Amino acid sequence: MSAGRPAPLEVPAAVTGPEDAVVTARALTKCYRDLTAVDDLTFSLARGTVTGFLGPNGAGKTTTLRLLLGLAEPTAGEALVFGKRYRDLDRPSRRVGALLEPGDFHPGRSGRDHLRMLALSAELPMRRVDDVLAQVELERAAGRRVRTYSLGMRQRLGLAAALLGDPDLLVLDEPATGLDPAGVHWLRRFLRAFAERGRTVLVSSHMLAEAAQTVDQVVIIDRGRLVASGRLDELTERGRTLEDVFLGMTGGQV
């Protein structure tokens, strides 16, 4: 640990112990040639929670999510979902749905075909395509090529893809990007309803005001390291806002 860095903020009854965790990062480390993007990161998430994964730009949020989802290999430590490495999950899209980038589509393919091809790969029934299109309210645009979609529509299509397998865990990287106020409101209600059915959401964000309205616990990282984790109401007690906590722990960068 580098000198001068504050110790992680201790909050009792923070995130869950590893035994029943949906998501577990244990001493997770990812180094690139001259950069340690994720540095000895340990946290775990309990079922039925909406967790905000917060940190300044470049803190290592996206890298951590990619390690959890098996797109990148850790340099050291473990990244587990439902107690296993992502790639060892049986039928992963039925357990985990993820939205990483708003533009992960072929612009010349229709939204419906994008979902159909994923459903084929995941061996899901084709009716799931119509189900998730209805869920994200994108039925009318589904036949159009994605290049005609607004950023908000692309986010909805990405969310539809994440929901295809009716997963128990949703992992979303900055999902509010590009959504208008009505879209943000819709997303917030959607995530709350998702968690109230006993499912789990891990959502990264650097938009604190929005995150504070959506999540019930937070994991805050800075320069790849954990700086605070715990229930939002406990972190923000005594009149402190999430922004106060965040700026205090991350040295004032947003």
Next chain:
Amino acid sequence: MRAQLRCELLKQRSTRTAVGLLGGMLGLVAFAVLLHGFGVDAKRLDSGSDQLTIVLGRGEFLAALFAALLGALSITGEFRHGTIRPTLLVAPRRGRVVAAKVSVSGLLGAGFGLAGCALAAVLGTVALRARGIDIRLEGGDYALLLAGGAAAGALSAAIGVGVGAIARNQVPALIGICAWLLFVEGLLLGDVADVGDVGRFAPGALGAAISGQDPDTLVTPAAALVLLAVYAVAGAAAGAIATTRRDVA
């Protein structure tokens, strides 16, 4: 694996890439075959081997080139548009994803080979007949052109997937394939006598050999088929390893 194959077929069907490449290839085949069929001095076209190599073989050459591009696009397109992320989230066993791409690109590549060679056979024969040149090709020569063209297309597509998986970046992959087939192989089979022996074993020359072109210089069709298949398996395996071992950003 069946699920991956069906997914990959839908990927190819649901964009205009494959159809666009097929159309572009057929247009170029027509242009090249008619240009040579009508334009080359009749004295150079008095043997079956010359008629096949100079006129009809253009179909095989272009089909192999476009099939290799199709194979490379099938994977570099995923990296370019970011669809590699949802693809691998749904199917984290990356070797299977690459294997499905090799299979489906190979199938479409065979179709490219068949279509390109069939068009070249028809237009080449019509052009030579129209000039009053005796057709020295027999049924077996046409059959070898079509079958060899299909095989060359399929195997070139598989090599293309391997190149694409290793390069990931679309522009270098496509430029590399074009530079190799359009320029480097020409050098290897050109005027420098000592490298001519090496050039016969290059992938493009093997594709030509499979379809019976230039039998005096190139290896036999059967040997070419075996060797190109070895390249295709090696290329696909290298692509699978490169995809499995490296992170996806």
